[in-house]
Amino acid sequence: MSKKILVWFRNDLRLHDNEMLVEAIAKSDEILPVYCFDPRQFELTNYHSIKTGAKRAQFLVESVAALRQSLQSYGGDILILNGKPEELLPALVSEHEIAEVYHHREVASEETAISTQIEDLLWKQKVNLKHFIGHTLYNKEDLPFPIKDIPDVFTQFKKKTERDAIVKPCFLTPDAISFVTVQDWGILPELSELVVNEDIEGLSQDSEFKGGEEEALNHLHDFLHTGEGMALANASLKKNEIVSKLSPWLALGCLSPREVYWKMKEAEANYGLKPYFNQIVLGLLWRDYYRFMFKKYRNTFFKPEGFKQELALVPLADSELLHSWKTGNTGHLLVDAMMQELNATGYINTAARQLVATYLVYELKVNWVMGAAYFEEKLIDYCPASNWGNWATVAGVGNDQRLTSSFDFQKQLKIVDPKGAYAQAARA
Structure with a gap:
């Protein structure tokens, strides 16, 4: 048999x-x-x-x-x-x-x-x-510490991991596959069968994000060898202005983190892309960090109080303030522009996410869990560990308490839009 x-x-x-x-x-x-x-x-x-x-x-x-x-x-x-x-x-x-x-x-x-x-x-x-x-750049068994002893401080995790662990080579794509005989392989569901309480009539079919492995590999190649990647090689862009937009394919596993790493190693050898390379690998390390933190602490990141046992909890209410934030109608031009972009595309970059999250938590005084849940609904690159881990950090209830003072809204504004260009574009 x-x-x-x-x-x-x-x-x-x-x-x-x-x-x-x-x-x-x-x-x-x-x-x-x-x-x-x-x-x-x-x-x-x-x-x-x-x-x-x-x-x-x-x-x-x-x-x-x-x-x-x-x-x-x-x-x-x-x-x-x-x-x-x-x-x-x-x-x-x-x-x-x-x-x-x-x-x-x-x-x-x-x-x-x-x-x-x-x-x-x-x-x-x-x-x-x-x-x-x-799902990770580094395998759990290759880390320089057991899960229970992983440093809570990201910088310590990064330093020890990069120093003492290795990124393994990728497994090769199969040459041939033998399949079990199946009479009916089933059909893909229509969006109308999956989506609830949302209009799909106006859903764009020409998004820059299209799902699938081939799309992911093409996007990675184009990013490394054309456009922004090549521009950075000529020093015409600063490293903090580069956004790879690889995360949607990483989230669904259409793209392997190790594939990204080794392709970037090739790009570094060919073009000398050291600043660019470090920035993307940093993002991969943050993904690893939150996944390992979830293994270490399990459900803690989903709790409104997070790692703070004594916390004055904000009600989990469906308020007008929350609705205005979701729909991009708070009256703050930059926040509204970013939320409208999220609703339209399913994506905003990391700096924008931190800004709108900071605004919801500290300016509107809405429970951070409501924002995390909305991101879960909207983000095409949603993965539980990164999303809930980052939101807990912004809200000051994460496991690394050193980061709790980092999320002042005015400071975030200066980081995201120092010259007001984004806000001016939104106003236009």
Whole structure:
């Protein structure tokens, strides 16, 4: 009897540098790729927001569609299912006589709870759920400290990691894949089936962000070898003016952090892009840091009080102030322009996120959790660790208390728009 392995795709929608996929192919006769559109990811939340908004849902569907197309080029497909993974996967294991199930481990509570439940159910079927880690630049086992001893201060984490850990080479994209025979591979859901309480009629189809692995690799190549990347090589741009916009593809795993790292190493050798290279790697390290902090502290980042036990809590109310911030109608030109950009595109850069978050927390006095939940709805590069970790830091309830005094709104204004150019453009 042939050995079959079910490969459960989640936020790892790529073929390059995918250890889970490479090992599944090597240790099986056939694989069954599966993606589940979990209805819980598209529900209303307790924070007067939607779990996944239209722009984010569109980017996800595009990314899954691109993965399907890639697997079809190998003569197979990916099984598209709508429902809860813990209800669907055990049934597939029985139906197709699956020997093992492979998946990438997540760090946030909802995702890990689902993995645990599936692991327990599969155990009753005498089938192993094997965990892989493919979302970070540095592997957990390669860090110079165990998770429980990871420094809370980012600068210490960065210094020790860069000094004592190595970035491993990427896994090669498979040459060939043998697939389990499936009669009906399923169809991708329409956006109208996923999105709730949001108009999708005016959703733009010509966004600069289109989901999928090929789009991600093309964007990375263009960024390194044309446009801003080349301009920086000629010293015509300052490093803090460069925004790579790679994060949407990193968030869904269409792009591997290690792929970014090694491609930038090549660019550094070819063009001498040291300032540019350091800035992007810094962003990758921040992603790693928050993922590891989530493993260390689990649910603490989701609590309004965060790491401060004694805190005067602001009500989780759907106020007019919160609504004005969400819709970009606060009366502050720069904040409003940035929020309108977020609503229209699903993306704003890191400095803009910190500015609008600081405004919500310290100027409008709205509970930071409401802002974090809204970003979860809107951001196409949403990932729990980075989003909730950054919001907790801005609100002064994060694990690194050294950063709590960094978020003064007037200071943020000078950093983001020192000459008022953004505000003038918004006024025009």
